[in-house]
Amino acid sequence: PKEIFLKDYKLPDYYFDTVDLKFSLGEEKTIVSSKITVFPRVEGSSPPLVLDGHDLKLISVKVNSEELKDKDFHVDSRHLTISSPPTGTFSLEIVTEIYPQKNTSLEGLYKSSGNFCTQCEAEGFRKITFYQDRPDIMAKYSCWVEGDKSLYPVLLSNGNLIEQGDLEGGKHFALWEDPFKKPCYLFALVAGQLESRDDIFVTRSGRKVSLRIWTPAQDLPKTAHAMFALKAAMKWDEDVFGLEYDLDLFNIVAVPDFDMGAMENKSLNIFNSKLVLASPETASDADYAAILGVIGHEYFHNWTGNRVTCRDWFQLSLKEGLTVFRDQEFSSDMGSRTVKRIADVSRLRNYQFPQDAGPMAHPVRPHSYIKMDNFYTVTVYEKGAEVVRMYKTLMGSQGFRKGMNLYFKRHDGQAVTCEDFFAAMRDANDADFANFLQWYSQAGTPLVKVTSSYNAEARTFSLKFSQEVPPTPGQPVKEPMFIPVALGLLDSAGKDMPLFSVYHDGILKSITSNNQPVYSTVLRVTKKEEEFVFPNIIEQPVPSILRGYSAPIRFESDLSESDLFFLLAHDSDEFNRWEAGQILARKLMLSLVADFQQKKPLALNPKFVHGLRSILCDSSLDKEFIAKAITLPGEGEIMDMMEVADPDAVHAVRSFMRKQIAAELKAEFLTTVENNRSSEEYVFNHPNMARRALKNVALAYLASLEDEEITKLELHEYRTATNMTEQFAALAAIAHNPGKMRDEVLADFYNKWQHDFLVVNKWFALQAMSDIPGNVENVRNLFNHPAFDLRNPNNVYSLIGGFCGSPVNFHAKDGSGYQFLGEMVVQLDKINPRVASRRVSAFSRWRRYDETRQTLAKAQLEMIMSTNGLSENVFEIASKSLA
């Protein structure tokens, strides 16, 4: 397999102006004709024109209406090369034959539940026709689709519907035209038996946009929330960024077989149905929130991704980091900002930090790849969003908005790079961003340490920072990074002290705003070691550092346990209140893990339980904040902090702590359940979701008590629940403990919901993730369950992904978990390499474990590597993991 490098980027020799496509959809094959206007980048030059193509049967090629002779072109398994094209602008006509019915890769044109649909990002368009399949080729498209009218009554593509009508032989056609130039990865086509929920959005300039969400008829009632989300997103983008939708029609199609979450094709977004369909009875609050976020995300791409796109795939974070940031902000504004921030930071810590510390570590803008599909990662997406957030932290909302405006002014209709975004932010604000660009090129999570000291006589408070960026594959030595550190200083009453100025490098700098003191400021930490001194600090403060998690770093401070309890109780920055609790919990868990490993008895610090109790009982706090604040850090997060990750010890300690907390706070948890039952119909709004979240966390704690009275309570909750959020939480609580009750209720749930594919996936996931000993056997049985289909990514994600999410069972010391995953990867790779390679990542940090586990995991990776016909996707992850 060939590695592709950012440094080798070359401008294309040819550009395309217009692309007219024609699809004749058939039951065995589909004929694709394309007519492209081609012109050379350099006038007068006519080098060979190389087009990408994959699994295509070429029928004919014409240049300027003349069929090419065999000697004038060359086709191999990946390219079509036209040796000497005419000089100047010419027309190119290509006819190919493809077989969507046989396409299990879910890339290019394929079938899902009998309907045709497409997925072209990153490099799937080459599975449809020969093309320069790269994002810097932007052209205007038209698309004629024809097919059997009864089988495919609905024919959709990008842009506006120009014409439709009947054809001979029971067929019909539709002609679509997209007035905006686009790269081919944004092309889409859908044909099938679908119906739509229709609505209208009037943009702020008065354009009336038709909104349509397409699903099979029986699912239409479940699209109300998605439509609400779409309209909210359209309004939000106008209000916050001044960005308006630019066509008269916006379509969303939900399909059950989809590789990822969704795809932002111009005006024809295609979604995994789990991110569109919801009803209170079948979808949980988490599903509702995910739908809101992803509908927003894909819609926001219309400007950040589609109108301004990426020059090449290395720049993926240009659109993804920015669009994730935008969807995070949207969800924050629609719900609770603090809770959303906590959720996003937890995600970063639990998934991105491990990636950044493992063999697949790569910068937000990678330097090389074998398969681009492998770089749709938490680093490009989530760390990329943190990088965008730092611009905003540094410049404020207004400065950030100015930068965005300049970005669109300069680059609308262009394919650009991360530097272009950086330059727009910098120029719009006349800002000095020092070495900020390192965030795009250096991999690894910086470790920042701070020590503080108060000088009572001089009334100064000093913070000394040091930073270290760990080595990552291909980057042994790192430069210091530019780290914005938001902070405030708390006085002994827990109030933020006024700040006027700070000494940095011995120079006094004012930090007032309009001559008024500030209560929170942002320090710019840019060197390996650096000191900041605040003058006129009248008493010893407790610093609240990295407020709102102002940079994606690991952070260690010299704050004492009592400082942390103080922050937990008083910080005006709610995120840091939560964070103080998490730091305390992490410290406690790590010390208990050490006790466990040394076979010492485990005992829980009473101060910690007391802290949890006061949060749980504080009625002034937001309930979802309480739910988050009393949740212990995940097992992965703790393992990540250990020299040698010990899944058994971490699991034992976390279970011990949960049980202990449940025992000591049993009365409070019971009251919490009691007081937070639903009294009204399901509504998707923050207060109601917060109430359900708190109730469910309490119920989950209680479940660890394994006591009969609690089982009765759980059963009661299960039976009386009127929405999936509460029903599923009760089911999970019951399923926590092995036994007859568990089996019966799981069977009951399946019987109730077997007709609903999305709920059945939840049922798979719940069992797959279970900690019950020897769960691999259950998972193997579920693999043979009639509802399970290895070709469906949601099934794979629920069952195999779910299983790998349970550290005790996946890392079982007998290797049974590893063996299961190894077998699955080999089978999956033959069906869908992209889905398979994502699963291999579960092995990539095998070196973090003890020797026995290392040997077992390595053996599976080697087994995978020795498989005949391995895809490049899986090869890349497996080989890099072994390197």
Ligand code: B3K
């Ligand atoms: N841009 C798509 C990614 C699809 C990639 C498929 N291999 C989804 C998104 O981020 O919006």
Ligand code: ZN
């Ligand atoms: Zn995206």
